[in-house]
Amino acid sequence: MDFIFIEELRVKAWVGIYAREKTGPQTVELNLTFGVPDAAAEHDDIADTIDYAVVTQRIREELGQRHFNLIESLGEFVVRMLFDEFGAPWVKLKVAKIGVMKDVRRVGVFIQRGRDGSLPPHTG
Numbered sequence: 001m002d003f004i005f006i007e008e009l010r011v012k013a014w015v016g017i018y019a020r021e022k023t024g025p026q027t028v029e030l031n032l033t034f035g036v037p038d039a040a041a042e043h044d045d046i047a048d049t050i051d052y053a054v055v056t057q058r059i060r061e062e063l064g065q066r067h068f069n070l071i072e073s074l075g076e077f078v079v080r081m082l083f084d085e086f087g088a089p090w091v092k093l094k095v096a097k098i099g100v101m102k103d104v105r106r107v108g109v110f111i112q113r114g115r116d117g118s119l120p121p122h123t124g
């Protein structure tokens with residue numbers, strides 16, 4: 001399996017348990033790795049893979065139009081999108097809020113999962 005990675009993607013998202021977090025979006029940072037079929041590299045054809053430009057666009061669209069209380073729920077939503085909409089066989093996602101707590105640069109959730117419940121491969 002090959003892997004596509006997207007690093008330090010910043011997206012406006014509605015997320016948080018506090019009233020102030022429900023009146024406007026805040027920037028979250030995503031680091032995302034997902035499996036793609038090896039056929040993409042063999043055939044040199046975008047139709048055989050998952051288009052990372054479309055993935056980032058869809059994440060922006062979805063996170064801009066719904067509210068999550070928990071960063072865990074937001075993370076699960078993105079992972080499910082990769083499985084259900086893009087057919088990714090395996091996903092690793094780290095999503096973080098930036099500067100929301102004193103003396104903490106980032107806080108968030110890390111999810112690593114195979115679509116069929118398989119164990120994560122070693123991705124280095």
Ligand SMILES: Nc1nc2c(c(=O)[nH]1)N=C([C@H](O)[C@@H](O)CO)CN2
Nearest residue numbers: 015016017018069070071072100101
């Ligand atoms: N496990 C979690 N703890 C907390 C979350 C969360 O999403 N998951 N969120 C908050 C607040 O929204 C906080 O980020 C605002 O600064 C607190 N704890």
